[in-house]
Amino acid sequence: MGNLAPIVLFVYNRPELTLQTIKSLQKNILAEQSDLFIFSDGWKNKEAKVKVEQVRKIIKNIKGFKTVTIHESEQNKGLAQSIIEGVSTLIKKYGSVIVLEDDLLLSPYFLNYMNSALQYYKGNPKIWSISGYSPILISDIVSNKDVYFTGRACSWGWATWEDRWLSNNWDIHNNREDIFTNKSKQKNFNKYGNDLFPMLRDQKNEHIDSWAIRWCFNQFLNHASTVYPTESLVLNIGLVGDSTHGGFRTQQLDITEKSIFDFSDIYSNRKIDERFKKYYNLKFYNYVGFFLKKLGIYKQVKRNVKRVYSVINK
Numbered sequence: 001m002g003n004l005a006p007i008v009l010f011v012y013n014r015p016e017l018t019l020q021t022i023k024s025l026q027k028n029i030l031a032e033q034s035d036l037f038i039f040s041d042g043w044k045n046k047e048a049k050v051k052v053e054q055v056r057k058i059i060k061n062i063k064g065f066k067t068v069t070i071h072e073s074e075q076n077k078g079l080a081q082s083i084i085e086g087v088s089t090l091i092k093k094y095g096s097v098i099v100l101e102d103d104l105l106l107s108p109y110f111l112n113y114m115n116s117a118l119q120y121y122k123g124n125p126k127i128w129s130i131s132g133y134s135p136i137l138i139s140d141i142v143s144n145k146d147v148y149f150t151g152r153a154c155s156w157g158w159a160t161w162e163d164r165w166l167s168n169n170w171d172i173h174n175n176r177e178d179i180f181t182n183k184s185k186q187k188n189f190n191k192y193g194n195d196l197f198p199m200l201r202d203q204k205n206e207h208i209d210s211w212a213i214r215w216c217f218n219q220f221l222n223h224a225s226t227v228y229p230t231e232s233l234v235l236n237i238g239l240v241g242d243s244t245h246g247g248f249r250t251q252q253l254d255i256t257e258k259s260i261f262d263f264s265d266i267y268s269n270r271k272i273d274e275r276f277k278k279y280y281n282l283k284f285y286n287y288v289g290f291f292l293k294k295l296g297i298y299k300q301v302k303r304n305v306k307r308v309y310s311v312i313n314k
Helices: 015-026 048-059 079-094 110-122 163-164 182-190 196-204 211-221 272-281 284-295 298-312
Strands: 007-011 035-040 067-072 096-101 104-106 125-129 146-149 156-161 223-230 235-236
Touching: 007 015, 007 079, 015 048, 015 096, 015 104, 035 048, 035 079, 048 067, 079 096, 079 163, 079 211, 096 110, 104 223, 110 125, 110 156, 146 272, 156 163, 156 298, 182 196, 182 211, 182 272, 196 211
Parallel strands: 007 035, 007 096, 035 067, 125 223
Antiparallel strands: 096 156, 104 235, 125 156, 146 223
């Protein structure tokens, strides 16, 4: 398969999920030939410190990879800054990366798929990234196809190349299309889910700090696509409790154990885009959140909800 892309894993304060993610990654048949880089973010407070230290104890004892390199931050950077800085550093050296967070279960053939796709689409600048996760059931739309593509990127197990990543403009206040005043462009951006522009607006207004929505926006500006497997190779197990992800639940599917993929027959049509838009559809509580942000009390309400949730689940 040639040179394998390095695996970059970002962890914080979820030791149980981190351990499950690592165990599933170790079962990949290319794991022993792959370099693993782990970025451990610093703690926000004393409560988080205990779990961050538990995570760091776990990652210091990892085996089953060609090399393991650990970066421990003394400060809490947050996920967005950690990913932007970590990926930027490594991708300049290696040319491509496979990126994971600490809440994913992976098919044993996840690395096969990622490395094969990175090599196959490397010369195609209109392929912005490779997703290992497939968020929707599309067997009724795509038959006998291993992959499909659409205009929305995915952050649940993904990969990209140096030229795509480094061409990103992370400052959305200075973009070449003034989407914030153009309703037509907002509608076009929302073609793959009506959560996209609201998240971008929240990023602009500093209600959230998301590398992923800025990544999606840059893909949109470049009229590019993300490649998805027809059958998901990733299952997200971190959408309950203290997760930085949004309000969407992954479908509880068995991850595929397919080992060989045909990338020559890539597939896209309007029905796939419509299915994405239906899946990533804002619910009532998302609109409640929007108005709470307008009132300036969103973070306070969110903290109180988390506090109540933690008490109930003790």
